[in-house]
Amino acid sequence: MQRGTTLGTTSEPQHRASPREWLGLAVLALPTLLLSIDMSVLHLAVPHISESLLPSAPQMLWIIDIYGFMIAGLLVTMGTLGDRIGRRRLLLIGAAAFGVASVIAAYAD
Numbered sequence: 001m002q003r004g005t006t007l008g009t010t011s012e013p014q015h016r017a018s019p020r021e022w023l024g025l026a027v028l029a030l031p032t033l034l035l036s037i038d039m040s041v042l043h044l045a046v047p048h049i050s051e052s053l054l055p056s057a058p059q060m061l062w063i064i065d066i067y068g069f070m071i072a073g074l075l076v077t078m079g080t081l082g083d084r085i086g087r088r089r090l091l092l093i094g095a096a097a098f099g100v101a102s103v104i105a106a107y108a109d
Contacts, residue, residue: 031091034098035071038067039068046060046063046064078094
């Protein structure tokens with residue numbers, strides 16, 4: 001530690017985020033927002049799912065919990081794949097696949 005300085009202060013001016021950096025943060029926050037909305041919709045749909053499918057209690061737990069299990073299971077795998085093919089490319093591929101799957105699910109009986 002240098003003389004005359006205190007913890008947490010530096011002599012360099014602080015960097016302020018540019019609009020492009022804020023836009024990048026917003027783009028990266030969108031998948032997290034999508035995930036939270038998706039989980040909320042699933043929990044709101046539980047009464048309709050249980051009425052339509054008549055699942056047993058363990059089946060209903062699997063319906064609710066499988067989404068989180070899949071995310072946890074794929075986290076390390078997708079991180080490694082992102083290191084290999086690029087995080088931006090993986091994010092775009094994942095967003096496109098999610099969009100296609102959502103459209104297919106919307107038109108399913």
